[in-house]
Amino acid sequence: MIRGVVIGEVWATRKNPALQGRKLLLVSQLSVHMDGTRHFTGRVIVAMDNLDADVGQEVVVAFGSGARNAIEPGSRSVLVDAAVVQVIDGSST
Amino acid sequence: MILGRVVGQVWATRKCRRLEGQKLLLVQPLCWHLPDHETDHVVAVDPVGAEVGQDVVICMGTPARLALGDTRFPVEASVAAIVDDVEMWEGRLQRPVNGSGQSGGAR
Numbered sequence: 067m068i069r070g071v072v073i074g075e076v077w078a079t080r081k082n083p084a085l086q087g088r089k090l091l092l093v094s095q096l097s098v099h100m101d102g103t104r105h106f107t108g109r110v111i112v113a114m115d116n117l118d119a120d121v122g123q124e125v126v127v128a129f130g131s132g133a134r135n136a137i138e139p140g141s142r143s144v145l146v147d148a149a150v151v152q153v154i155d156g157s158s159t
Numbered sequence: 160m161i162l163g164r165v166v167g168q169v170w171a172t173r174k175c176r177r178l179e180g181q182k183l184l185l186v187q188p189l190c191w192h193l194p195d196h197e198t199d200h201v202v203a204v205d206p207v208g209a210e211v212g213q214d215v216v217i218c219m220g221t222p223a224r225l226a227l228g229d230t231r232f233p234v235e236a237s238v239a240a241i242v243d244d245v246e247m248w249e250g251r252l253q254r255p256v257n258g259s260g261q262s263g264g265a266r
Contacts, residue, residue: 072248076162076216076240076245077244078216078241079241079243080241081207081240082240084225084226090160090216090240092162092247108190109190110162110190111161112160112161122248131221142221142225145222145239146160146218147160147218147223
C-alpha cells in the first residue's frame with residue numbers, strides 16, 4: 067500500500083462496462099520522512115474510490131487483489147488494480 | 160490503474176493466437192513530475208476503441224485480462240476507459256514541491 071494525496075478526479079464516458087458507476091481518483095504518491103518533511107515521489111496513479119475521498123485529502127491506496135477486495139470482497143469481476151482503502155485523519159509524522 | 164496518452168499503434172502479423180483481432184496501443188504514462196523521456200511506454204490492448212492523442216486509463220495485471228473477458232489472455236495491460244476530463248486540484252501539479260515540507264496539502 068502507498069500513501070498519497072488525492073489531486074484530481076477522472077471522468078470517462080467511454081469505458082469498460084465493469085467501471086460503470088465507479089469513482090476514479092488521481093492520487094499522487096507522497097513520501098514522508100522521519101523529520102516530518104514530505105514530498106511527492108512523482109508517481110501518479112488512478113485509484114477507484116468507494117470511501118468518498120475528496121480532492122486534497124490524504125489516502126492510503128492498495129494494489130492488486132487487495133484493491134479488488136476493498137471494492138468488492140472476493141470478486142474477480144471488478145476492473146480495479148488500485149483502490150483507496152483509507153482516508154487518513156492524522157498520523158504521527 | 161494509470162493515466163496515459165495514446166501515442167501510437169502497434170501492428171504485428173506473427174503473434175500469439177489469443178492476441179488475434181486485438182488492437183495494441185502504445186501508451187505514454189502521464190507523469191507530471193518527470194520529463195517525457197523518463198517514463199517508459201506501455202503497450203496495452205484496447206477493447207474500448209481509443210485513438211492516438213486520447214488520454215486513457217490503463218489497468219494492469221489480472222484486471223487487464225478481465226477487461227477482455229477471460230483471465231487466460233496473454234496480456235498485462237489494457238485500456239479500461241477513455242478520459243473525458245480530469246478535474247484537478249488547483250495548482251497541485253503545476254507546482255510539485257520537493258522535500259520542502261510544504262507539499263502535504265491536506266493539512
